[in-house]
Amino acid sequence: MTGPQIDEVTASNPFSDSGTPLLEFAGVSRVFGSVTAVKDVSFQIAPGQIVALVGESGSGKTTLARLAMRLLLPTSGEIRLEGEPVGKHSQRAYWRTVQAAFQDPSASFNQFYTVRRLLRTSLGVLDQKLSRDELETRMAEALTQVGIPPAMLDKRPHELSGGQRQRVMIARALMLRPRLLVADEPTSMLDASLRVSLLNLLRDLRDQQGLSILLITHDLGQAYYVSDRLLVMYRGELVEQGETEAVVAERRHPYTQQLLADVPKLH
Amino acid sequence: MSDLLRAENLSAGYVTAAGLVQAVDDVTLSLREGEVLGIAGESGCGKSTLAALLARNIQLPLRVTGGTLSMDGELADLSRALPRPQRGTLLSVLPQGAMNAINPTTRVRDLAYDVLRAHESGVTRKSARERAAERLGELGLPPRAVDQYPHELSGGMRQRVVAVISTLLNPRILIADEPSSALDVSSQQALVALLRDLLSREIIRGVVFITHDLPLMRSVADRVAIMYAGRLAELGQTDQMLNEPRHPYTRALVGSVLVPEPYVRRHRIEGIPGSPPDLANPPVGCRFHPRCPLADDKCLTDPPRVGDLESFAYCWRVAEAAQGQPVAPTAVAGSGA
Numbered sequence: 001m002t003g004p005q006i007d008e009v010t011a012s013n014p015f016s017d018s019g020t021p022l023l024e025f026a027g028v029s030r031v032f033g034s035v036t037a038v039k040d041v042s043f044q045i046a047p048g049q050i051v052a053l054v055g056e057s058g059s060g061k062t063t064l065a066r067l068a069m070r071l072l073l074p075t076s077g078e079i080r081l082e083g084e085p086v087g088k089h090s091q092r093a094y095w096r097t098v099q100a101a102f103q104d105p106s107a108s109f110n111q112f113y114t115v116r117r118l119l120r121t122s123l124g125v126l127d128q129k130l131s132r133d134e135l136e137t138r139m140a141e142a143l144t145q146v147g148i149p150p151a152m153l154d155k156r157p158h159e160l161s162g163g164q165r166q167r168v169m170i171a172r173a174l175m176l177r178p179r180l181l182v183a184d185e186p187t188s189m190l191d192a193s194l195r196v197s198l199l200n201l202l203r204d205l206r207d208q209q210g211l212s213i214l215l216i217t218h219d220l221g222q223a224y225y226v227s228d229r230l231l232v233m234y235r236g237e238l239v240e241q242g243e244t245e246a247v248v249a250e251r252r253h254p255y256t257q258q259l260l261a262d263v264p265k266l267h
Numbered sequence: 268m269s270d271l272l273r274a275e276n277l278s279a280g281y282v283t284a285a286g287l288v289q290a291v292d293d294v295t296l297s298l299r300e301g302e303v304l305g306i307a308g309e310s311g312c313g314k315s316t317l318a319a320l321l322a323r324n325i326q327l328p329l330r331v332t333g334g335t336l337s338m339d340g341e342l343a344d345l346s347r348a349l350p351r352p353q354r355g356t357l358l359s360v361l362p363q364g365a366m367n368a369i370n371p372t373t374r375v376r377d378l379a380y381d382v383l384r385a386h387e388s389g390v391t392r393k394s395a396r397e398r399a400a401e402r403l404g405e406l407g408l409p410p411r412a413v414d415q416y417p418h419e420l421s422g423g424m425r426q427r428v429v430a431v432i433s434t435l436l437n438p439r440i441l442i443a444d445e446p447s448s449a450l451d452v453s454s455q456q457a458l459v460a461l462l463r464d465l466l467s468r469e470i471i472r473g474v475v476f477i478t479h480d481l482p483l484m485r486s487v488a489d490r491v492a493i494m495y496a497g498r499l500a501e502l503g504q505t506d507q508m509l510n511e512p513r514h515p516y517t518r519a520l521v522g523s524v525l526v527p528e529p530y531v532r533r534h535r536i537e538g539i540p541g542s543p544p545d546l547a548n549p550p551v552g553c554r555f556h557p558r559c560p561l562a563d564d565k566c567l568t569d570p571p572r573v574g575d576l577e578s579f580a581y582c583w584r585v586a587e588a589a590q591g592q593p594v595a596p597t598a599v600a601g602s603g604a
């Protein structure tokens with residue numbers, strides 16, 4: 001086989017040496033009225049790791065993503081960013097380290113904004129305005145990272161394809177040079193071939209920039225392809241978690257077994 | 268027995284300021300009794316346009332530019348939309364957005380009433396509700412869904428309920444355009460099982476199922492047509508197409524699928540470089556040539572169809588393999604292969 005295998009890459013990942021997890025959920029629950037959307041959830045994301053969260057719709061994945069984005073606070077339990085409880089960070093400070101890219105880029109993409117303007121909208125959380133040079137550098141850097149030619153800076157959303165729009169939304173998040181990207185179903189509007197290239201982009205961001213990623217998806221095939229660790233969510237609880245390959249190979253929990261059985265087979 | 272649908276050399280395009288966008292180009296295929304015919308391909312390749320043509324939902328700016336369509340053996344008048352009496356009885360459509368398009372203040376029983384009333388002037392709300400509940404029960408869905416509002420049903424259940432209501436009049440043909448793309452895998456499987464059940468109970472007689480998801484095709488379709496840039500690239504039995512794709516485009520699509528099996532994880536899967544062409548200005552010859560790893564100069568000429576109407580591919584390399592040697596463009600065109 002040519003080139004290193006994924007597991008070797010992860011094992012020798014220069015970004016995952018530090019002992020403190022980047023993000024940690026410790027016994028986190030979130031209650032809405034009489035509904036417990038997220039129940040006693042504990043997991044960690046190390047620097048330079050892709051963690052995938054799988055589960056059916058309604059299982060609590062998006063609530064968990066919103067907690068990880070500090071858009072919601074836990075009802076009980078604690079979320080820590082680099083060892084510090086999230087409550088200690090202001091929301092703006094938190095968003096300098098943790099950024100998000102969501103499901104349907106067209107929904108969050110103002111149709112009158114050019115790519116240039118859209119990229120700048122993430123910068124509001126910075127304490128100081130960037131100099132013009134720094135701004136241009138960051139825009140070029142973010143677009144290069146997602147494989148969009150800088151010539152597209154003046155395009156508007158309708159002039160981009162679905163795959164390009166999704167990449168621009170990721171570039172917008174990267175403008176802040178975050179350490180963690182939360183991606184909630186980022187490929188659900190994309191064709192299979194575009195899906196693969198977006199997942200390859202996530203792999204490259206991990207391997208080349210040491211970015212940590214929390215990928216939320218209902219598609220076990222995608223989770224399996226990109227993630228180092230897999231979290232399986234069912235009715236608000238994490239029923240299984242571990243190294244991706246081990247979770248899929250051992251499939252201990254009945255829900256994991258059912259998820260695997262429901263994945264349509266190609267052959 | 269005649270085919271439920273038979274398109275011959277069907278072509279259509281969108282009339283735009285920039286000229287005609289040829290979204291369907293010379294498509295020949297049929298839907299047989301008892302089968303699910305899948306149509307797959309990347310977005311922008313004309314799948315929804317073909318679905319609209321087959322459903323005779325033809326409104327400007329879409330215009331038919333050539334070919335014919337027969338429904339149940341009768342030649343259709345493509346200058347007119349499907350006549351009202353045949354909507355819901357000869358043919359029904361299950362669109363992708365069905366579940367979100369429903370008016371949030373309409374209950375399932377009101378939808379059922381609307382469907383039935385269009386054909387049975389005397390139908391009462393009460394009997395519409397009863398018939399819908401009975402049909403839901405027969406198909407293993409909760410009959411009490413009739414009294415619910417769309418938001419009270421999960422996305423997957425909503426889509427299944429809409430499928431049942433839109434087939435209340437036992438249409439012979441159901442056209443489903445990406446009905447499952449927004450659903451999670453378990454709901455997708457449930458929808459597919461429901462469509463199969465409708466077919467085996469002969470409530471409907473044939474389904475055209477559009478999706479860009481090939482593994483889902485495997486579980487739903489008997490035959491699959493692959494579309495690229497408005498044209499058919501390949502058509503055949505689902506198993507044969509997915510196990511031994513002949514056309515390089517089909518092969519590339521199959522190669523982009525991520526299944527949770529170790530070989531997938533250990534490799535970098537590249538997908539298909541580039542994107543489908545702008546159909547206002549498609550490449551000459553084989554439309555896949557700018558992205559095809561096997562393209563050569565010959566591919567600048569329209570490729571021949573290799574195979575019969577049951578199973579075919581349009582590709583120069585496939586033609587050469589079939590003849591065991593290089594084939595010249597004119598020779599194949601001349602021999603009518």
Ligand SMILES: Nc1ncnc2c1ncn2[C@@H]1O[C@H](COP(=O)(O)OP(=O)(O)O)[C@@H](O)[C@H]1O
Nearest residue numbers: 281288290309310311312313314315316328546
């Ligand atoms: N109303 C329209 N006016 C002009 N062009 C259109 C219209 N609808 C679709 N098209 C074009 O027709 C082509 C095929 O689109 P479509 O049938 O929606 O493909 P698919 O369903 O495979 O994604 C695309 O190039 C698309 O941009």
Ligand code: SF4
Nearest residue numbers: 553556559566582583
């Ligand atoms: S005809 Fe040529 S370009 Fe088209 S698919 Fe075949 S080899 Fe590729």
Ligand SMILES: [Mg+2]
Nearest residue numbers: 314315316445
């Ligand atoms: Mg479509």
